[in-house]
Amino acid sequence: MVYEALDFYDIDSLLTEEERMVRDMVRDWVEDRVLPNIEDACRDGVFPDEWRAEIGEMGILGAPLKGYGCPGLSYIAYGLICQELERGDSGVRSFASVQGSLAMYPIWDFGSEEQKEKYLPGMAKGDLVGCFGLTEPDYGSNPGDMITRAEDKGDHFLLNGAKMWITNGTIADLAIVWAKLEGDIRGFIVEKGDEGFSAPEMKGKHSLKASVTSELVFQDCKIPKDRMLPSVKGLRGPFSCLNNARFGISWGAVGAAQSCFNSAREYALSRIQFGHPIASFQLVQNKLSWMLREITKGQLLAYHIGKKKDDGSWIPEQISLAKMNNVDMALEIARMSRDIHGANGILDEYPVMRHMANLESVKTYEGTHDIHNLILGRHITGIQSFTREP
Amino acid sequence: MGVAVLLKQVPDTTAKISISGGKVDESSIAKWAISPYDEYALESAIQLKESGFGDVVAITCGPSRAAKCLTEAAAVGADRLIHILTESTLDSIQVQSLLSASVKETGCDLVMCGKQAADTNSGSTGPGLASTLGFSFVGGVTRVSVNGGLASATRLGPSGLEEVEVGGPCVFTFDKGESELRRPNVRGIMMAKKKPIDSLSPEDLGVNGTNSLVIIKDHSSPPEKQPGQKFIGSESIPEVVEKLREEANVI
Structure with missing residues (x-):
């Protein structure tokens, strides 16, 4: 039977045609691809890779960001995308939230021109997956006291510490990692394969089972100097x-x-x-x-x-x-x-x-x-x- | 050169239909969609365009709500959009004369549509249009390609798959195709929004608004299926046998 979304106050009539079309596109995708497969994905504890690719093909990642291959939609459209994805499963919406708001957004807002050019077009297509490392095992609601440290070693930065509860961590090609450099919280881009970086998956969840949750571990992790987000400092x-x-x-x-x-x-x-x-x-x-x-x-x-x-x-x-x-x-x-x-x-x-x-x-x-x-x-x-x- | 694709907007095949006063109550239909076989025609037309054939012209005939299916077609790659705006119910001949007038106007000599619409199932548009336009007709195809001046199509015939070759202008009607239908994406939706829809009245096309000669007099829901009967245990055997003999007449 066709899904009739509850819309008691006719919010539909307030949307633009473009917003409605984007909403319907995501709704159709969720009905075709997520709903018939979500229980298997949960049972297996995986976020199916074809979902990543198809979400990328729809062009909805980083929805409200403009330029660098990003969609440039309204925040209302971004909201509608989240609504439809989460009608399928919170884990699917989490994938898109983390990619768009937590990984693409800081590069878009605080990154250098080179960083934007390098990462954003691939991330908008879903070819590159990002994650966001703020929470630590001992610092959840209180991130300001984080332990993870960055040291300036002249020609590179050295990261040490660990992050926890990181959505997309194990499948990510890059991580936005927040760490203290001389006492100030700064953002760093750590790439998969960087020396001293690993992202083991956390198992045994009874919730968000179709979403990948990981730890990020930095043991003398060496990253080039051009990987720090230049235009933001602090929380x-x-x-x-x-x-x-x-x-x-x-x-x-x-x-x-x-x-x-x-x-x-x-x-x-x-x-x-x-x-x-x-x-x-x-x-x-x-x-x-x-x-x-x-x-x-x-x-x-x-x-x-x-x-x-x-x-x-x-x-x-x-x-x-x-x-x-x-x-x-x-x-x-x-x-x-x-x-x-x-x-x-x-x-x-x-x-x-x-x-x-x-x-x-x-x-x-x-x-x-x-x-x-x-x-x-x-x-x-x-x-x-x-x-x-x- | 180009392909005209005819799209009909129908209630989504999973939508609940209710009838009031001998008519389908349109206001109760939760979702309208492009008729599924038409979607295969559209997909094939876009594939032809990608292989270097001309533009895709999407044409629909219907009330203002039907414009949505043109925008949807534009979002997956249709180049030109024509809406023949008709508010009253038309019979097949009227629809065919409107569609053929608009196809003539586009100059397309390939026309594609579904083999039948999901609401009426009448299957008359394709053959009727071919007759009006004086085009060849190949029905129930699953694939069309063009090489030089020749169009070739695959269709499921009575004895297996047939490969058909057509020299001149032709109307193809589509069965469920082999190719997966493409999904729209945000880029396509943004382009579609900017694409103008040529809205034409029957008069614009030189077709007089004659009255429909064939009208639907009444509508009713199909009779509800009787609930099944359950029999448990060997003691019910005589009763079952009697019912099979007396009521079902199968033994």
């Missing part, structure tokens, strides 16, 4: 990447929620108990109406912050709110949808349990739910509460 570098990725997540979560809602609605209409479809019972209707309400609010948040990204009037706290709210509602909807599905909800015949497990990661990465609350708390009160230091 502003990684944080501006995260703002873009978080923006994409606020849309992606809507896609996951729509998938769970859709499945719950269809199931409730066809499942007969006590002689009637369970959709006719008030408790089930209450759940479905709560889902519709929350998804609609989430869509409006995502759309509005998308417009603000496009006209440049946004502040990071607004993105924090959208990411936090939408992932939270999507996770709650996944759980509620599982509940409506009864025991069937735990089967891989339905997408809900997979989305639910994925969304637990999405709630945590790119700024945990709680950290986004603290960002908003600081915004409201003017008092930071991340650390006990004054």
Whole structure:
């Protein structure tokens, strides 16, 4: 049956024809390629390489970036791409988020002309895969105290340290690595095959199983001097990447929620108990109406912050709110949808349990739910509460 | 030189169709798409263009919503887009005269379309157009190539695969082809957006808006399939045998 995405407030009518066409292209690809294969990919714990190639062929990587072979689409279009990919699976959206917002974006914004020319066209096509190394085993929400160090050795830099929870790490051709150089956080481009660099895969995940998660290990890793991103210093570098990725997540979560809602609605209409479809019972209707309400609010948040990204009037706290709210509602909807599905909800015949497990990661990465609350708390009160230091 | 590809916009084959007042309720159709066999015609036309043959002219006949399938065709490589704008329901002869007038205007001497549309399944457009234009006709092909002045096509005949060669202008209708349909990409979509659509009325094409001679008088859903019956255990054998004999008349 044709997928009818929930659009209660007719956001569709606010989109340009180009945005709708891009959305439909990605939606068709997800239906043809992801949905029939996602359960196998999860079971095998792989991100199929043909998905990388096909996402590259569609030309959606680094969606809102302009020039250097990048698509130059609106932020709304980027959001729609994330929404459709994540309706398939959060792991597929993660691949695109990391590539576009966390690896291409810092090169595009903070890289030298040579770095942009060298990497961006190949990354836009998906021929080169990037990853983003900020989080460390002991420094997650508190990246400012990272241990990874870079030393200037005259004709090269020497990196030492380790990163963890790095999406795309093992399959990446290059990594954007944030490390301290004489006390300042700087961005470095480390290429696969650089001396002293390895990226072992982390196994045993119950979530984002169709996405590659890795450690990045630097043991006297030697990189040429022209691999440092010249135009950014401090946490502003990684944080501006995260703002873009978080923006994409606020849309992606809507896609996951729509998938769970859709499945719950269809199931409730066809499942007969006590002689009637369970959709006719008030408790089930209450759940479905709560889902519709929350998804609609989430869509409006995502759309509005998308417009603000496009006209440049946004502040990071607004993105924090959208990411936090939408992932939270999507996770709650996944759980509620599982509940409506009864025991069937735990089967891989339905997408809900997979989305639910994925969304637990999405709630945590790119700024945990709680950290986004603290960002908003600081915004409201003017008092930071991340650390006990004054 | 060039290929005219005729595209019909139909309800997506997975869309739910509901009927009200003896008519298909168009407002309830969630998704419209290019008729699947037409998509194979379009793919083949684009392949011909890539092999050095002329431009691809995509033509559709239908209401304003049908313009979308032209933009979709442009996104995968169609060069010129013609929309014959008709708001009323037309019969096959009317559609054929409009399409043939527009094909003549383009000067294309190869025409490609699906062997039948997914909504009406009538299969009359291709042969009818060939007759109106005075072109040759080859139906149910899966592949067309052009070498020199000759077009050759593969079609599934009654006794196996046939290789057909055509000397002059020809209408080919397509079956499900061997080649995989290409997907659009962002670059194609951005180019498609800039491509103008020539919107023509029947009068522009010199075709008078005569009334449809063939009209659909009523529409109803096919009868619902009766639910199956279940019999468990050997004690139900006599009952099953009786039903097979008396109701199903198979023994």
